[in-house]
Amino acid sequence: MAELGRAALIVCLGLSLYALLAGSLAAWAGRRRLAASAQNALVAAFAAAAVAGGVLLSALIRHDFSFVYAADFSSRKLPLLYTVSAFWGGQAGSLLLWLVVLTGMSTVAVIFNRYAAREVIAWAVPVLALVASFFAFLVVAIASPFATQAAPPDGAGLNPSLQNPYMVAHPPLLYLGYVGLAIPFAFAMGALLAGRTDERWLVATRRWTLAAWAFLGIGQLLGSHWAYVEVGWGGYYAWDPVENAALMPWLAATAFLHSVMVQEKKGMLKIWNVILVVLAFCLSIFGTFLTRSGIVNSIHSFTQSSIGPWFLGFIVAITLGSLALVLYRLPMLRAKTRLESAVSREAAFLYNNLLLVALCLTILWGVTFPIVSEALRGESVTVGPPYFNFFLRVFGLPLLLLMGIGPLVAWRRASISSLRRMLVWPALAALVTGGVLLVFGAGSSLPGLITYSFSAFVLTSIVIEFARGTEARRALAGGSRLRAFSDLVARNRRRYGGYVVHAAIVLLAIGIAGSSVYQTTREAKLAPGESMEAAGYTLTYRSLRTERRGNHTAVRAQVDLYRDGHRVARLAPGKNRYAAEQQVSNEMAIHTSWLRAEDVDVIANQVNPDGSVYFKVLVKPLVNLIWLAGLVFLLGSVIALWPDARESRRYAERYEPAATARA
Amino acid sequence: MSGTTFALLLGGMLAAACVVYVARPFLREPVLAADDDRLEQLDAGARERIALIEERDRALAALKELEFDHRTGKVSDEDYRALVSTLRADAARALKALG
Numbered sequence: 001m002a003e004l005g006r007a008a009l010i011v012c013l014g015l016s017l018y019a020l021l022a023g024s025l026a027a028w029a030g031r032r033r034l035a036a037s038a039q040n041a042l043v044a045a046f047a048a049a050a051v052a053g054g055v056l057l058s059a060l061i062r063h064d065f066s067f068v069y070a071a072d073f074s075s076r077k078l079p080l081l082y083t084v085s086a087f088w089g090g091q092a093g094s095l096l097l098w099l100v101v102l103t104g105m106s107t108v109a110v111i112f113n114r115y116a117a118r119e120v121i122a123w124a125v126p127v128l129a130l131v132a133s134f135f136a137f138l139v140v141a142i143a144s145p146f147a148t149q150a151a152p153p154d155g156a157g158l159n160p161s162l163q164n165p166y167m168v169a170h171p172p173l174l175y176l177g178y179v180g181l182a183i184p185f186a187f188a189m190g191a192l193l194a195g196r197t198d199e200r201w202l203v204a205t206r207r208w209t210l211a212a213w214a215f216l217g218i219g220q221l222l223g224s225h226w227a228y229v230e231v232g233w234g235g236y237y238a239w240d241p242v243e244n245a246a247l248m249p250w251l252a253a254t255a256f257l258h259s260v261m262v263q264e265k266k267g268m269l270k271i272w273n274v275i276l277v278v279l280a281f282c283l284s285i286f287g288t289f290l291t292r293s294g295i296v297n298s299i300h301s302f303t304q305s306s307i308g309p310w311f312l313g314f315i316v317a318i319t320l321g322s323l324a325l326v327l328y329r330l331p332m333l334r335a336k337t338r339l340e341s342a343v344s345r346e347a348a349f350l351y352n353n354l355l356l357v358a359l360c361l362t363i364l365w366g367v368t369f370p371i372v373s374e375a376l377r378g379e380s381v382t383v384g385p386p387y388f389n390f391f392l393r394v395f396g397l398p399l400l401l402l403m404g405i406g407p408l409v410a411w412r413r414a415s416i417s418s419l420r421r422m423l424v425w426p427a428l429a430a431l432v433t434g435g436v437l438l439v440f441g442a443g444s445s446l447p448g449l450i451t452y453s454f455s456a457f458v459l460t461s462i463v464i465e466f467a468r469g470t471e472a473r474r475a476l477a478g479g480s481r482l483r484a485f486s487d488l489v490a491r492n493r494r495r496y497g498g499y500v501v502h503a504a505i506v507l508l509a510i511g512i513a514g515s516s517v518y519q520t521t522r523e524a525k526l527a528p529g530e531s532m533e534a535a536g537y538t539l540t541y542r543s544l545r546t547e548r549r550g551n552h553t554a555v556r557a558q559v560d561l562y563r564d565g566h567r568v569a570r571l572a573p574g575k576n577r578y579a580a581e582q583q584v585s586n587e588m589a590i591h592t593s594w595l596r597a598e599d600v601d602v603i604a605n606q607v608n609p610d611g612s613v614y615f616k617v618l619v620k621p622l623v624n625l626i627w628l629a630g631l632v633f634l635l636g637s638v639i640a641l642w643p644d645a646r647e648s649r650r651y652a653e654r655y656e657p658a659a660t661a662r663a
Numbered sequence: 664m665s666g667t668t669f670a671l672l673l674g675g676m677l678a679a680a681c682v683v684y685v686a687r688p689f690l691r692e693p694v695l696a697a698d699d700d701r702l703e704q705l706d707a708g709a710r711e712r713i714a715l716i717e718e719r720d721r722a723l724a725a726l727k728e729l730e731f732d733h734r735t736g737k738v739s740d741e742d743y744r745a746l747v748s749t750l751r752a753d754a755a756r757a758l759k760a761l762g
Contacts (some may be wrong), residue, residue, distance in 0.1 A: 018685065048677060072680045118702060122702055265721065266721070460732075468736060472734035
């Protein structure tokens with residue numbers, strides 16, 4: 001069936017190119033039927049991409065190793081769940097997934113907005129088709145998932161570290177985020193091409209941006225949890241270029257979600273917002289380029305990579321083309337109003353944006369510097385965690401504080417006296433927290449102490465915002481506090497959903513600070529019966545056991561963990577040996593103490609033939625707040641994304657009075 | 664029929680279905696006067712009106728926001744009095760411009 005997959009991809013490429021050319025002509029010449037035909041081509045391109053995706057999935061599930069891709073990334077003994085996830089285990093499958101998600105999202109965006117802002121849609125279609133054409137071209141001509149061969153008896157299997165439930169969800173979620181950013185980009189470009197610089201494109205894409213941003217955020221947290229439980233080094237984020245690839249567009253999208261409110265409320269920052277949308281999308285393409293071109297490993301593997309130069313060319317073309325369009329429309333984008341005061345909500349959003357973009361660009365520089373250095377000077381340079389951690393503190397800590405100050409400042413201008421009144425409780429909470437932590441010995445790390453104090457500041461300001469908002473709502477509409485609270489959130493879901501997300505970021509900051517700067521690490525070689533100590537815990541190594549499990553052999557060290565003389569857990573860290581893949585994975589054991597709010601991670605770094613084991617023990621306070629932050633982040637995102645019929649009606653009356661009348 | 668032929672046949676059917684779907688707008692309305700085939704586009708007047716509506720909505724939203732911020736204590740009585748008259752004037756101007 002590889003022929004069907006290849007044919008479907010060629011059809012998809014043809015349809016995308018048609019949507020690009022016919023859509024451009026229709027938008028330029030103002031032809032209605034041609035524009036509708038181009039929209040249909042984009043929808044049909046999704047159907048063709050979905051057929052190609054179905055063919056690849058079917059080959060994987062049927063263990064049809066005449067497909068080179070199935071033979072390279074799956075095996076007969078691979079469990080079904082991971083056989084399905086092998087779809088995105090390799091380059092060609094990942095690019096096909098990009099194409100399926102992009103054309104799918106484009107279809108939904110076009111269908112939902114087909115009666116709204118027709119001239120913007122007419123231009124957004126060829127922009128989306130341009131991106132789809134690029135990915136379709138890659139999977140048709142450069143990295144086909146449908147290459148065939150004489151079928152070997154079994155496949156090579158999937159990388160053992162990818163055989164984890166998190167890896168089933170993490171890559172598709174990241175792709176939903178990356179690709180989701182294509183929609184606001186296409187609509188922004190569509191609006192500029194159509195010469196419509198009102199807020200219609202923002203209204204059409206607001207939920208898309210929020211959803212893409214939420215997918216990227218959740219995807220990254222799932223990836224971090226995967227790294228924590230599966231990679232077996234006891235950490236969750238290593239500032240790896242592939243991790244940074246997802247963080248950068250998320251930071252740019254975060255800046256956009258904040259600055260867009262300034263445009264809505266004050267009609268300012270139109271140019272900045274378009275640039276942020278372009279930046280977020282270009283970074284999402286750059287992220288895919290980083291993960292898929294091989295450039296991360298070495299400039300040489302990039303030049304040998306089949307897709308690298310194409311990606312680079314596409315990124316340069318998209319960036320230059322978008323910026324040229326922004327420059328061309330600059331006179332239409334200039335704001336009529338100006339910032340009234342440096343102490344106002346809009347000013348706080350501006351500071352927030354500057355910090356977010358500065359953090360994003362310093363990460364970008366840290367990621368690209370080794371590549372540039374190797375390309376220009378032939379020297380391989382590594383930019384390690386100290387560089388990124390330094391800038392995370394420099395830009396991240398003021399951002400954290402600003403998250404607490406911003407919501408308490410009024411729009412337009414705030415007097416110093418009212419600001420002082422609003423900030424007194426959060427400041428008091430920060431001081432008390434800092435003081436108490438100093439007394440309890442947390443002064444060993446200044447960044448940790450500042451993080452906790454700022455976190456207390458932000459959490460107090462969030463509580464105050466909800467409490468004062470509820471009281472104000474109750475004073476206006478009466479009723480119970482619960483009713484006033486739910487009315488408050490329902491009437492401004494983005495704002496209060498945003499505050500919940502702020503609470504998630506605070507939990508994340510506390511979790512990161514606790515588990516990194518206050519972490520205890522101990523290493524020792526133990527023979528059976530021997531013990532070691534770590535942060536008040538005693539670990540005793542009992543025995544070694546080997547057993548056959550599914551597609552691998554598991555070697556496990558049996559260890560008992562004691563605290564104050566009582567056994568608190570029996571753990572089994574070890575290694576898995578995968579015969580088909582000819583790889584070994586580290587399997588860390590984790591004991592979570594909910595009472596002490598910390599994790600004890602035990603890693604069997606080396607298992608020796610004489611039965612002795614090199615153990616590494618990490619005690620990580622508050623690390624589980626990071627995963628709790630993920631749940632709170634999801635809750636906040638859902639609140640912000642929840643449809644608001646009142647708002648939809650208002651926008652429909654504003655932009656499509658004729659359509660509203662027809663309805 | 665071999666697997667390859669069957670796959671190619673399916674691919675051909677997919678392509679044909681896509682072509683029909685893409686051509687659908689022309690099949691449904693084969694003959695049209697040039698005016699009826701024109702893409703709906705806003706003229707300068709309509710764009711100006713949208714800009715005014717956005718301005719009106721912004722001014723009204725700013726007034727509501729100011730009231731709320733005043734109630735929650737973010738805006739002092741003094742600041743409220745100074746800002747409310749400007750915002751009311753902005754809203755009145757936007758409403759008047761809309762007619």
